[in-house]
Amino acid sequence: MYYSDQSKGPYSDAARAKVTSTAPGYAWPSDMKGQLNEPVRVFLADEDRHIRSVISQELMRDPRTIVVGQASSYKEARKAILAEEFDVLLIDLSLSEGQGAALLEQVQLKMPAVLSIAISSSEEHDAVMDAFKKGVAGYLLKNSWFGSYLKAVLEVANGGAAISPIVAKKILPRIFIKSSQTENSLELKKFEKLTEREKDVLRMIAEGKRTHEIGVYLDISAVTVSTHVKNIYRKMQVRTRAEAVRYAVMKGII
CATH class of the missing domain: 1.10.10.10 (Winged helix-like DNA-binding domain superfamily/Winged helix DNA-binding domain)
Incomplete structure (x- = not known):
């Protein structure tokens, strides 16, 4: 299932305006991406219906982001992604038994302006580093980032990076250790x-x-x-x- 434009999403323009006017503490710098008339467009690809529901509901509750499409398989995602225009791709790299990674590479080749965020159940160092080598701008663990997908999308859309704290604590020390080991030889x-x-x-x-x-x-x-x-x-x-x-x-x- 995917929406071909904003008007087909869960919120009409009037509904989104109402959400904006009632959103507590809504304030967003005019020079950042995610404005009321131009929200950050997100495409979500994950086989887990519950995960998709949690993420899409969170993103659609905020007027700065909008989910323009969803896919539950590699085949569905590949077809829908090429037919859509969006800013950020949220993708499970294990989609369709690992084909999500191949899809990510296709998106980066054909849609270089799109920024990608991996969503995964794995916090293993190799999996994380491989994702970043493939060009993702963020890496979120499914079980620890509920309630923070919105922040991740906005951060990445505005030139930053997003990574689950648990993952960061694991990989950063190894990066520094590797650096110290090579410092004397390089x-x-x-x-x-x-x-x-x-x-x-x-x-x-x-x-x-x-x-x-x-x-x-x-x-x-x-x-x-x-x-x-x-x-x-x-x-x-x-x-x-x-x-x-x-x-x-x-x-x-x-």
């Missing part, structure tokens, strides 16, 4: 010097702060934060926040 990369503001942003990334939180703390827009992050990546020659933090620690920046 010459550290030489990169362009970071500005003081970029260092501030990097320190907050290391503390686990999200893009919006960094912006609020530094009194700058989320777009500006994202620009600083991109500059940090470029200067340090890295592709992820974890890599940036790792090299910053090794270089004594933070």
Whole structure:
């Protein structure tokens, strides 16, 4: 089952306006993705009907996100995804006995602007790292992120990354251990010097702060934060926040 446009979703425009006007504490910077007239569009692919129900209900309750399509199998997802336009893909990589991973690669090849978040029951290091190698921007455990899919989608849509805390606690120490083991045998990369503001942003990334939180703390827009992050990546020659933090620690920046 999937919706071909917003008007076919659970909420009409009038209904979504009502949700917006009554949503407690609703306030969202105008320079961030997820505006009332242009919510972040999400496609959800998972075989578990209960999981799909939990996620879709959470996303549709907030006017900043909308579920434009759902699929319960690889075959159904492959057909529907190519017929839809969306911003974020939430996908179980074990879909149809592992074909979800193949589908993810197809999406990245044919729809490079789409950002993907893996949803999984596995918190094993190899599974997590393989997902990130395939290009996901987030990794969420099914049993620990109920109630936080909304935050994950908005974070990823606005240039950040989302990862379940349990998984982060497992993989980050191993990343640092691996770094320390290779530090003596490999010459550290030489990169362009970071500005003081970029260092501030990097320190907050290391503390686990999200893009919006960094912006609020530094009194700058989320777009500006994202620009600083991109500059940090470029200067340090890295592709992820974890890599940036790792090299910053090794270089004594933070």
